[in-house]
Amino acid sequence: MFRYFLNNHACTIAAVVLSTTSVAHAADIKFGFAAPLTGPQSHYGEEMQNGLILAIEEANQKGVKIGGKPAKFSLVSRDDQADPRIAVQVAQQLVDQDVSGILGHFNSGTTIPASRVYHDAGLPQIAMATSPEYTKQGYETTFRMMTSDTQQGAAVGKFLVQKLNAKKVAIIDDRTAYGQGLADEVDKAVKAAGGQVVRREYTTDKANDFTSILTNIKGTAPDAIFYGGLDAQSGPMKRQLVTLGIKAPLVSGEMTRSDTFIKLAGDAADGTYASLAGVPLEKMAEGKVFEQRYQARFKKAPGVYTPYAYDGAWNMISAMEKADSADPAKYLPELAKLSRRGATSEHIAYDKNGDLKEISVTIYEVKGGKWEMVETMVSQAN
Known part of the structure; x- marks a missing residue:
């Protein structure tokens, strides 16, 4: 009896320790990203990726909590080479990586075919693509980082x-x-x-x-x-x-x-x-502050697409915070009704198609x- 009690007591202590440890552990949340990272369009992909990295690093430093745990966000990057055929292959690879959302692609020609893969998997996607066809497909999973064409x-x-x-x-x-x-x-x-x-x-x-x-x-x-x-x-x-x-x-x-x-x-x-x-960096809602943070992190000026990618990442993170979940089915409704102040605009929100409500062209x-x-x-x- 005494030995049985001790063993059970030890098991109870172990269970408490494991339970306490699991609460302390971060919730690992992976975002998928795809864009041209090699070839003549790689500079577009790089400036977009840097914006995402900055947002994710800031969210990790801030201690964003999802499901009661501090979230640890990470980026799974793939090079689609601006090729529609490769983009579809990359999209399936990202789905198989068990990511919680997609930040990409960059080109309209790669985003549109890839979006079908993400839609079938139920993954929300926020893309840089500006072709009107992207959000005209009727998918509830498609959203933009920029004004449409x-x-x-x-x-x-x-x-x-x-x-x-x-x-x-x-x-x-x-x-x-x-x-x-x-x-x-x-x-x-x-x-x-x-x-x-x-x-x-x-x-x-x-x-x-x-x-x-x-x-x-x-x-x-x-x-x-x-x-x-x-x-x-x-x-x-x-x-x-x-x-x-x-x-x-x-x-x-x-x-x-x-x-x-x-x-x-x-x-x-x-x-x-x-x-x-969009609008020039100096006229954005938090343009100057964003530029300072970016310069400090990457030791160079941000590219044209960088702040929009940054806001795209924070849009998805904010929706997860609101839903208190990284489950796509749970945070997707929060993304659709998002309303927040970001680096690029004081009024970031989506219409029923996933297009930005604010139209800005310079x-x-x-x-x-x-x-x-x-x-x-x-x-x-x-």
Whole structure:
């Protein structure tokens, strides 16, 4: 009896110790992340990843509690190489890693096919992708980090006709989901504003010689040329445009609004316009504070997409906090009705499709080899 009591007493003590230890242990919560981390678009993936890392590190330092335990957040990263086929493979790998949510992908062309994998697995996804098709699929799991191209394209088309006085506009796109989607929206907006699309040309996101396309466009004497695509193409395109003696300004989207474009375009970069979903860092709700924290952590300035990725991570973390759970089925409703002040905006919230309710678009121009803000447009979606 005495031995039995001691053994039971020992078991009781052990159980108490184990129970106490389990309460003290952190709840391990993994986020999946995918973007181009190698190749010509790797700089986009890196600046996005850094924003996520900063948010996760801050959440861990803050001691965010989920399910009564201090959460230990981590990031499982995969390189989708900006390739839709690889993106689907990567998506399944992340699902198999038992992640609690997805922060990515970057490109619209990779995000859209991957989103089907995440939806089938019931995983909430907050992506950088700006193509309107991403959130038009009817998936309750899809959310954005930035303004969609439907909203951005409308602003750019209006800017072309009303501010640049471009009544005749030529349009080129790279046939990617991003490039074509944005170009289509600009096409509609130019016509709605009273302008005319005098020619539509197509290229690819691997091309570097645009002489034939630009020669065809030159014959239509456009007032402006819009390009939907990446900086890897818009840079050499601007150089060739100048070489051919075309005076019409080149206007493009946020993928052109980069230091890479300026490097590739060289002396020809000046006079180029680019739209960017969002507002300049210095005009963001917590832009200056965010920049200081980022500089301290990474010893360099944040990229264009960095603060939006940062807010995307905090949006998901905040939803988990509100639900007191990392179970996707439990925190997904909280993500859908999210309302918070972030680094990029004082009013972060989603509509029924997962698009941001606040529409913000900024137009930039290259002057003296540097991007300078021309104007910012902020409104609320209907």
